[in-house]
Amino acid sequence: MLDTVEKPAEDKSNRLGITRVGGQLISDYWEDLFTAREQGKQIVWYNGGALNPMFQAAGLAWCHGEAFAARLAAQRLEGPAQLAGAEYGYNAELCSYSRTHLGCSVLTLQGTEGDQTGVVGAHDQEVLAAKLPAPDFFVNNYAGCSTGQQWDGISYRVFGKKLPIFNISHPFLWGNKPDAGYLTGEEWEDASKFVAEQLRTLIGFLEQQTGRPFDYDALSESMTYIKRAAELRREGLDLCKAKPAPATFWDWIASVAPINFLPGDQALVDYFAAVRDEIQHRIDNGISAVKDERYRLYFDGIMNWNKLGFLSRKFAEYGVAVLAGRYIQNAFWQEPQLIDTTDPILGMAQHYLLCPTNHGAKTLEYLTLRDCEEYDLDGLVFHSTRTCRAFTGPQRLLAKSARDKLGIPSIFFEGDVADASFYKDGLLEGRLVAMLEAIDVRRRRGSLPAEFTGIA
Amino acid sequence: MTDASSAAMAKLVEVARDPRAYIQRWRSDHPDRPVLAILPMNFPRELALAVGALPVIVQDDQQPVTEGRALLAEFYCGYTRNLADQVATGRFEVYDALFSADHCIQLIGAADIVRSSKPDTTVFLGMFNSSMNDSWASTRVAEMMRRIRAELEVFTGKAVESDALRRSIAAYNTDRRLIRRLLDERSAGNAAFGPVELQDIITSSMVMDPGEHHALLAEAVAGQRSSERDDRVRVHLSGHLCHAPRRELLDVIEDSGTLVVDDDLYHGRRYASTDVAETGDPLAALGEWYARRNVTIPCPTRVQQDADWDGYLLRAVQGSGAEAVIHLMPKFCEPHMLYYPELRKRLDEANIPQLQIETEHEGIPLESFRTRIEALVERARRRRPAHA
Numbered sequence: 001m002l003d004t005v006e007k008p009a010e011d012k013s014n015r016l017g018i019t020r021v022g023g024q025l026i027s028d029y030w031e032d033l034f035t036a037r038e039q040g041k042q043i044v045w046y047n048g049g050a051l052n053p054m055f056q057a058a059g060l061a062w063c064h065g066e067a068f069a070a071r072l073a074a075q076r077l078e079g080p081a082q083l084a085g086a087e088y089g090y091n092a093e094l095c096s097y098s099r100t101h102l103g104c105s106v107l108t109l110q111g112t113e114g115d116q117t118g119v120v121g122a123h124d125q126e127v128l129a130a131k132l133p134a135p136d137f138f139v140n141n142y143a144g145c146s147t148g149q150q151w152d153g154i155s156y157r158v159f160g161k162k163l164p165i166f167n168i169s170h171p172f173l174w175g176n177k178p179d180a181g182y183l184t185g186e187e188w189e190d191a192s193k194f195v196a197e198q199l200r201t202l203i204g205f206l207e208q209q210t211g212r213p214f215d216y217d218a219l220s221e222s223m224t225y226i227k228r229a230a231e232l233r234r235e236g237l238d239l240c241k242a243k244p245a246p247a248t249f250w251d252w253i254a255s256v257a258p259i260n261f262l263p264g265d266q267a268l269v270d271y272f273a274a275v276r277d278e279i280q281h282r283i284d285n286g287i288s289a290v291k292d293e294r295y296r297l298y299f300d301g302i303m304n305w306n307k308l309g310f311l312s313r314k315f316a317e318y319g320v321a322v323l324a325g326r327y328i329q330n331a332f333w334q335e336p337q338l339i340d341t342t343d344p345i346l347g348m349a350q351h352y353l354l355c356p357t358n359h360g361a362k363t364l365e366y367l368t369l370r371d372c373e374e375y376d377l378d379g380l381v382f383h384s385t386r387t388c389r390a391f392t393g394p395q396r397l398l399a400k401s402a403r404d405k406l407g408i409p410s411i412f413f414e415g416d417v418a419d420a421s422f423y424k425d426g427l428l429e430g431r432l433v434a435m436l437e438a439i440d441v442r443r444r445r446g447s448l449p450a451e452f453t454g455i456a
Numbered sequence: 457m458t459d460a461s462s463a464a465m466a467k468l469v470e471v472a473r474d475p476r477a478y479i480q481r482w483r484s485d486h487p488d489r490p491v492l493a494i495l496p497m498n499f500p501r502e503l504a505l506a507v508g509a510l511p512v513i514v515q516d517d518q519q520p521v522t523e524g525r526a527l528l529a530e531f532y533c534g535y536t537r538n539l540a541d542q543v544a545t546g547r548f549e550v551y552d553a554l555f556s557a558d559h560c561i562q563l564i565g566a567a568d569i570v571r572s573s574k575p576d577t578t579v580f581l582g583m584f585n586s587s588m589n590d591s592w593a594s595t596r597v598a599e600m601m602r603r604i605r606a607e608l609e610v611f612t613g614k615a616v617e618s619d620a621l622r623r624s625i626a627a628y629n630t631d632r633r634l635i636r637r638l639l640d641e642r643s644a645g646n647a648a649f650g651p652v653e654l655q656d657i658i659t660s661s662m663v664m665d666p667g668e669h670h671a672l673l674a675e676a677v678a679g680q681r682s683s684e685r686d687d688r689v690r691v692h693l694s695g696h697l698c699h700a701p702r703r704e705l706l707d708v709i710e711d712s713g714t715l716v717v718d719d720d721l722y723h724g725r726r727y728a729s730t731d732v733a734e735t736g737d738p739l740a741a742l743g744e745w746y747a748r749r750n751v752t753i754p755c756p757t758r759v760q761q762d763a764d765w766d767g768y769l770l771r772a773v774q775g776s777g778a779e780a781v782i783h784l785m786p787k788f789c790e791p792h793m794l795y796y797p798e799l800r801k802r803l804d805e806a807n808i809p810q811l812q813i814e815t816e817h818e819g820i821p822l823e824s825f826r827t828r829i830e831a832l833v834e835r836a837r838r839r840r841p842a843h844a
Contacts, residue, residue: 089797091814093531093788140587146561146757147790149587153759154794167587167759169596172564174581176607194596201591357561361568384529389790392529393565397572 012291013316016247018274019254025271026257030071034131036061042210045135047101047152048142048168049352050333052261053226053344054199057218058206061133064261065151068132069100071257073305073418081107082419088158096387096418098151105158108134137163137209139202143170144357145390166205168198170353174360182363183335188353195349222264223344230333232272233259239279240323241375244293246282249322250312251275251289253303259332294319295436298372300326300398301383302391304415307423314428318436322381324371326356326364326391357390364394365401372406378439380410381432386422409448411435461679464672465653472659475515479550482510482665490612493551493570495539495563496698497722497757498584498749500742502732503605504555505624505666507612512551513662516699517542520818527569533788534817535699536566543573553578553611557604559586560757560791563698580607588750588760597743605739621738627666628732634673635661635728641682643718643776648683651693651706651716658723659700688715689836692778694769694799695792696721697755701784701815708822709782712829718776720753720769721784729753756795765795766802773808779836780809782829787816809835 036043041061055062072078078100085103086092092099138156142148149167156165171191179185203214233255240247255275262268282288297315299322304311315322333339335354339347359367372380380402382395399410413428438452457465471478479491492504492511504511516538524541532540542548554570554577556563564581571579582604585596605616635658638649649657657676661669691714693701700723710716720726729752733741749755754763773781781803785792796812803810811832813825 089800091785091793091796094790094793098794140759144561146559146586147794149559149759150756150791150794153587153761154798156761157798161761165761167590169585169587169590169592172559172581172583174564174583176580176582194592198590198592361572386531389529389532389565389788390561393532393561394568395529396527397568 011313011316012319013248013250013312014287014289014291015254015312016251016275016278016289018271018278019251021274022255022258022271025262025267026071029262033061033063034133037133042136043133044137044139044209045152045155046139046141048140048148049355050260051139051141051202053219053222053264053348054202054206056222056263057215058210059212059215060206060210062261063132063135065101065155066097067257067261068104069097069418070303070305072100072104073420074308076306076420078306078418078420084110092419092421093387095145095147095151096416098147098154099387100418102151102154102158104132105155108132109159135159135163138165139205140165140167141170141352143352143355144172144359145388147390164205164209166202168195168202168352170195170355170358172360173353173358173363175362182359182366183338183350191353192346192350195353196346199345199349220341220344223339223348224341225264225266225269226259226333227336227339227341227344229259229264229268229272230336230339232269232276233332234334234336236272236276236279237329239276239283242283243296243376244288244290245296245321245323246279246287246289247275248289248312248315249299249325249328250308250315252328253308256303256327256332288321290316290319290321292319293321295321295379295439296375296377297322298324298368298375298377298380299383300368300380300391300395301385301415302327302388302417304383304385304423305418306420307415315432318432320432320436323375323377326368329371330354330356330367361394361397364398368398369401369405372402372408377408378442379408379435381435382410382412384412384414386414386416387419388417403448407442407448409435409438409442409452457681458679461676464675467672468660468669468676469653469656471663472656475512475517475659475663476547476550478660478663479510479512483550486510490552491550493548493554495554495556495558495567497558497726497755498746499555499557499582500601500604500745502621502624502628502738502742503601503608503616505627506616506621507608507614509608509612510665511555514539514542514551515659515662516817517547518702518817519547524569527573528565531788532562532565533786534815535786536562538699538817539566540569543570548574553580555580555582555604555608557582557584557600558757559583560698562788562790578607578611580604580611582607584746586758588747588758589762594743594747597746598740601739601743618738622734624666625732625738625741626734627670629734631661631666631670631673632728632731634670634677636725638677639718639725639728642716643772645685645777646682647685647715647717648680650710651719652703655700655703655706655721655723658727662723662727685715685717688713689780689833690715690717690776690778691832691836692717692769692773692776692781693719693721693724693784694781695784695789696723696786696815697726697757697789697792698722699786702820704822705784705813705815705820705825708826709829712826713833714780714782714829717778718772720765720772726753726755756791764798766798769799770802770806770808773803773806778808779839780811780832782832783810783812785812785814787814809839 047065081103140152411431416422501511523544527540730749732745754765
């Protein structure tokens with residue numbers, strides 16, 4: 001049973017208007033993908049890091065598995081795919097991204113082979129499976145999470161082991177050596193070169209699949225747009241350090257899809273320029289993202305996609321501006337200075353390695369505490385993402401570090417990326433209120449109340 | 457069984473049930489040599505033994521998770537939560553360092569708990585390429601093998617000598633071969649060793665010095681007589697990729713009218729499946745061993761398009777004459793959850809009865825399992841020819 005209360009009586013959130021434009025770009029992208037077969041394009045399914053510039057340069061249509069699962073969840077259309085996956089045999093505790101996407105694979109195959117099970121109605125199949133064109137081949141680009149690599153290995157099997165598959169392996173940035181650190185050390189340099197070499201091999205694979213020589217100029221052009229968009233995104237993120245905050249984590253969540261998989265082109269740059277400009281306009285005119293901002297928090301976890309609007313309103317109801325999170329500041333072309341647009345391969349490889357689930361806890365502690373300080377945050381909210389072990393693994397360690405080193409409190413609430421049944425609103429509500437009271441006490445006394453040790 | 461073989465078996469059981477006691481004894485006998493915590497499933501323990509260390513595959517000690525709950529989410533698998541609890545409660549203190557070579561995000565999460573809780577302890581992750589068909593896989597594995605060797609040399613202050621490594625490889629091979637002989641005999645019809653005894657034999661092998669283990673096992677086996685299978689339904693146990701199923705569950709499985717005739721458990725055939733070549737460059741042989749293990753018995757934690765766990769399972773069932781398969785799936789084990797439908801599909805196509813049991817670290821509903829296993833037994837029995 002879902003445990004979600006109705007939306008707050010007064011909506012105190014003030015989301016960026018420009019994200020509606022982003023929504024239209026995304027919608028247009030999917031509509032284009034859904035008709036890719038009719039357009040005579042080859043289709044690649046991929047997971048993990050943003051390989052779309054490669055596919056764009058190769059003249060392919062691309063479907064990012066997690067993105068499609070997230071889109072279904074955000075539109076509350078994930079049910080039929082998850083049902084189909086469950087009937088096929090996938091356990092409800094399995095990563096809900098993979099479970100939803102594999103359910104789509106099952107539906108897609110049923111749609112093409114006419115093998116109806118009766119579980120999912122014709123209408124649902126029309127809405128979902130018929131819209132997602134079957135792949136011509138797979139590319140896996142998953143860093144950090146072992147499930148990500150296995151997921152495409154299983155997609156390959158679900159499609160009868162008939163389609164080509166290419167895998168890119170990413171060393172986990174564990175930090176064995178004393179010199180290991182964020183963007184530094186022998187381990188980082190070695191891993192970067194290793195992944196870059198694989199990307200060059202991928203190009204050969206793409207040439208083989210398409211029968212065309214790879215267009216390196218097109219890759220440089222695409223990455224030039226993406227680098228500029230990423231720089232604008234970072235500028236916008238930096239502007240959000242202002243008080244009161246002109247935009248929040250939720251606005252940036254709404255802008256994940258554009259930076260993650262939309263084509264690298266002028267429209268992408270224009271979008272992020274407009275995002276930055278709207279934020280600057282708000283600062284210039286004293287417009288805040290949350291009415292009567294009283295608290296500034298960090299959000300750790302992949303987004304609970306079917307609760308985006310709901311959560312933005314819920315936090316705003318208590319005067320909370322959520323400003324930073326591992327999934328925003330530390331993901332999605334977040335270090336654009338690494339990209340050399342004349343030869344972007346190494347910089348791309350490095351960004352794939354910088355997936356926020358591909359670091360040991362030491363590096364994550366550095367990044368999290370850095371962002372908490374830079375955004376002057378009062379506490380952390382950990383989305384204990386039920387089916388994502390990669391993101392949740394270090395969360396308890398991060399909460400402890402924030403308490404021990406910065407003296408700021410944390411709470412945990414349970415939810416999931418694409419399965420609404422795991423979200424427990426009562427837990428979030430009670431724990432959030434308790435933490436905000438603890439923050440009030442800290443402000444008065446200079447330290448947290450002794451009894452508040454974090455609520456898990 | 458003779459008195460001597462019974463005593464040898466009792467010692468193996470004792471080690472399997474209380475690895476820490478064995479480690480303490482070993483440490484007092486070898487005061488200058490380190491004890492390494494090794495995480496499953498593919499770390500080349502041969503390298504560690506060659507520098508004089510005792511490489512112990514850390515066992516789920518089956519104690520309830522208490523303080524570890526504050527370190528890892530409750531939806532991590534039971535084994536990793538148990539590891540976190542061992543660290544949190546001081547039960548991990550018997551180890552001098554931790555070494556791991558596997559890319560499982562939950563194992564990595566648990567290793568991070570160790571590193572965070574014991575910041576002065578070496579916690580080394582030498583991750584093997586887990587996508588086995590990558591054209592660069594063998595080169596990367598060979599390179600990582602060299603890094604692991606170097607790290608062990610730094611940690612122990614001793615060089616890995618080729619002869620010592622060859623002796624180490626031979627010692628583990630010898631032990632594996634004897635274990636494998638018992639497993640082969642079981643699948644061929646000998647029911648002398650039950651699943652709990654075999655699990656104890658294998659668990660103790662994961663803990664002990666291989667030479668010492670082999671000597672005890674050889675003694676235990678020497679007094680063992682062959683035993684014919686009885687009329688119970690023959691089952692294959694599949695799953696549990698990195699920790700042992702509970703002994704009480706194995707007991708219930710056989711008490712419910714089945715006879716375990718084969719398995720692909722880590723604490724079973726998977727552990728002993730493959731030997732390391734004893735000729736040529738020993739370091740290269742270890743890399744080849746890693747690759748061949750996944751062909752001998754494919755593991756869903758590896759991605760390999762030309763190695764099918766489902767195909768292996770079907771062949772194993774046909775080879776042992778198993779009449780049904782029981783999938784033992786540890787709750788929250790993602791590779792198993794991902795691959796399970798492929799297993800189910802393949803066995804369904806072959807008309808082989810199967811049952812999935814989701815195992816938890818605590819609170820196993822044994823009586824509920826008994827009912828389900830008995831239903832499986834009935835299904836399998838109905839398939840027997842009328843004259844049987």
